Amino acid sequence: MFFHIVLERNMQLHPRHFGPHLRDKLVSKLIKDVEGTCSGRHGFVVAITGVEDIGKGLIREGTGYVTFPVKYQCVVFRPFKGEILEAVVTMVNKMGFFAEAGPVQIFVSNHLIPDDMEFQSGDVPNYTTSDGSVKIQKESEVRLKIIGTRVDATEIFCIGTIKDDFLGVINDPGAAV
Amino acid sequence: MDRVPNGRHKVSANRPVVVLSDTDSDSDSEGFVEELTPVHSKSNGKASSASLKTGGKASSFSKGEASNGKAYSSVKGGKGSSSHAVPTRSDAELKLELDIPPNSRMLMNCEAAELLQEIHEHMAILSEDPKIKIPESFDKAFQYAKDGNHFTTASSVKQALEPLKKCGVSDGEICMIANVGPETVEEVYALVPSLKANRSATEGSVTEVLAALANIKAAK
Numbered sequence: 001m002f003f004h005i006v007l008e009r010n011m012q013l014h015p016r017h018f019g020p021h022l023r024d025k026l027v028s029k030l031i032k033d034v035e036g037t038c039s040g041r042h043g044f045v046v047a048i049t050g051v052e053d054i055g056k057g058l059i060r061e062g063t064g065y066v067t068f069p070v071k072y073q074c075v076v077f078r079p080f081k082g083e084i085l086e087a088v089v090t091m092v093n094k095m096g097f098f099a100e101a102g103p104v105q106i107f108v109s110n111h112l113i114p115d116d117m118e119f120q121s122g123d124v125p126n127y128t129t130s131d132g133s134v135k136i137q138k139e140s141e142v143r144l145k146i147i148g149t150r151v152d153a154t155e156i157f158c159i160g161t162i163k164d165d166f167l168g169v170i171n172d173p174g175a176a177v
Numbered sequence: 178m179d180r181v182p183n184g185r186h187k188v189s190a191n192r193p194v195v196v197l198s199d200t201d202s203d204s205d206s207e208g209f210v211e212e213l214t215p216v217h218s219k220s221n222g223k224a225s226s227a228s229l230k231t232g233g234k235a236s237s238f239s240k241g242e243a244s245n246g247k248a249y250s251s252v253k254g255g256k257g258s259s260s261h262a263v264p265t266r267s268d269a270e271l272k273l274e275l276d277i278p279p280n281s282r283m284l285m286n287c288e289a290a291e292l293l294q295e296i297h298e299h300m301a302i303l304s305e306d307p308k309i310k311i312p313e314s315f316d317k318a319f320q321y322a323k324d325g326n327h328f329t330t331a332s333s334v335k336q337a338l339e340p341l342k343k344c345g346v347s348d349g350e351i352c353m354i355a356n357v358g359p360e361t362v363e364e365v366y367a368l369v370p371s372l373k374a375n376r377s378a379t380e381g382s383v384t385e386v387l388a389a390l391a392n393i394k395a396a397k
Contacts, residue, residue: 001352002285002288003283003284004281035314046293075293075318077314084357102314165364166359
């Protein structure tokens, strides 16, 4: 789920960047440092949409760097337990399949795939129903529910299920039209 | 096959400030909050919509919601609280527990797509500078928001979802409905189980909202 949130960060700037373009330097550094990062609390910082305020700089003793408190708005993406997402399958194996929803990776274990779907190995590994009517393979679009999340320094990883009502394949790229 | 429609959802607009520490990145790491819910063997069929395919028969909406035993844990993500032992609650008692910082504004996928589109246009100019690198997560999130946007405009979706706010449906639940884009009332209550507690009061509004969303669905 996307959020628009105001965050604050202390940015350190070397004195060589001081001058008439100090603010621009700070904003550039902020974008470089923050965009694309992931935190446990806020999820992926997708993009900074604006800078609300830059506070007064404070010189750090011993280094000469100056710390500026910067208040900025950004769009973040964070999955939650219980959330329903549409994801694209990226890999299928006998343990389950991996899917991506935006920057988030989701794994769906074979235990959380309907019992009537079985793994078929081969050139294009997939899960297929006994009658072949429904298939999950790479590039398939599936609707799943997040049942667990884990965050590390740079990414969020989720566990999902398609075993509940109204979950499953939305669009199968291999299906005949 | 038509896609199962995705809904959007609207959000309040509060904007408080969350102060990060001055470390460069949060280093929160949480254990897996893995919740292997009981087997929903009666609900394998899903697919009340012809476009939603899963194995097995089309779902008759399982009325025995309590027996689904969807043991949502109230363990909050982001707080390293994986060690909490939380008693399971019935679906009706569970609200979508968004552990979001206070004063965040939730964005529907269509809102996010519009916002990121503007940023993308700016980035197209910035990307001419070889020193500026556009993060991969931006492209992925932007593509996800665009792909999940099945409605004409964000403002029309907000307007269509207004009746739900009046019924006391939470912003998180509205967001879920909007992003998922359910086609039937049963689908709404299946995917957002926390609404079941107040179904009698909300069902009329849900029906109205679904009809409105169907009218503004973008042609694909």
